[in-house]
Amino acid sequence: MATPRKRRLPRGTLDRDTIVAASLRLLDEKGMRGFSMPALGRELGADPSAVYRHFASKDELVLAITDALIAEQDVPSLRGSCWIESLILIARHTWELGGRRPGAMALTASRTAAMPGTFAAADHIIGVFREGGFDADDAGRMYRSFVDFMLATAQQRAALLDLDPEALELDLSNEAAFRSADPRRYPNLGAAAETVATRTWTESFELGLAMLITGIEAMAPKPCRGHTHSVRPLA
Amino acid sequence: MATPRKRRLPRGTLDRDTIVAASLRLLDEKGMRGFSMPALGRELGADPSAVYRHFASKDELVLAITDALIAEQDVPSLRGSCWIESLILIARHTWELGGRRPGAMALTASRTAAMPGTFAAADHIIGVFREGGFDADDAGRMYRSFVDFMLATAQQRAALLDLDPEALELDLSNEAAFRSADPRRYPNLGAAAETVATRTWTESFELGLAMLITGIEAMAPKPCRGHTHSVRPLA
């Protein structure tokens, strides 16, 4: 190609935002394994070490990516016909994000970022619980448990999807291998083998969500009015 | 000091079991970050590359560690006074494992291993759900969702605990920083700030578990007889 190889970048080209954006692009394309400083440098058309002029460490960059990703989701816009529906929407949205962008999800989901995007999302979710009649403290408690559940499950799948194809293959065949467990030694597993081996992650998530929502409703001071309640406990 | 530096190991010293055991020791001592082939070699008193005579890759070793860790937990021995209590016991045991041995948990929790230890644990848990009156298929479904929840939440905390002290510090101070969010812009967060910033992981886990258990009970064909039911929904 015509690139003269080594032109120095003009001064203001790099800043925290462009670097974070490039990181997200890179994570979407190459996954977490492909997210290295050399690769990021290539994505930016800059020297890898240039990033260190804007972030003290890779870890600090990860925290910034975390907040950007949360902000991008625009959680406050997710509102259902009642508060329970809102929770379901938020949970499904998060889950789906992990399926669509496993690299970004796997990298960020276990980090907390005390930044605007995170605050806005937290505020909204706490507000949703307050709609259910929880007082502020209880809403805060519910928020943390609910978010932990969402992020943890979504991240777990994301981490799996982010594995290199070879390891992923191995993991999937492992799951299928549940079918081959000796039904004499493992009678319960034997009886359920087909179901366990066949079920998709999303079915499993939906059931978990259904349990959780049922639990939340049972604890809620106010019921959810006019809910359509799209969770189906068991298939 | 007195080690003559380069004595070659006798022939049968290394095998899959000793390597897995050394790996677990290493993970407990140094965490996931300290779990490298050179370190494993040192732990074994062998050359790092010797491991490759017994495992095709580091990833294959990780899967073997996964199963060993599961087997070590002896899940089938966890039985409460009724099936719901058994579930609570299993969940708490898993959670506690992630707190005690974060390195091992963080490394393994998102991998499936089609091996004996895993089969035995799966069989037991499916059996517990059948005690609740679920048919084999539904028990299989519940099993997957329940296990996903447990492992995901336990692993998430483990991953955090496994961070290097510096990054962990940053994350914790970030959590505390929720207190400093502008209550004008984030009213709900402001009202619950103290609770959100103060709550411990375990309190959050317990509440999540309470929701889940409530949901499970609501779906169960048979109630739990004589349960003491140690989950407390809200503090």
Next chain:
DNA sequence: AAACCGTTGTCAATGCCTTGGACTAAGGTG
């Protein structure tokens, strides 16, 4: 306009890491 200077991009080096290939000693088999 020339000299100055802090900022930001580049380069090279360090010290980790996984993995694979060539080498070699050990111990069982004929």
Next chain:
DNA sequence: CACCTTAGTCCAAGGCATTGACAACGGTTT
């Protein structure tokens, strides 16, 4: 006792994050 497979060892290749020295850029001062 010679032989040969196996299992440990050594070393090199290529990747990674991070850092310190250097250099160009652009704004400021005189």
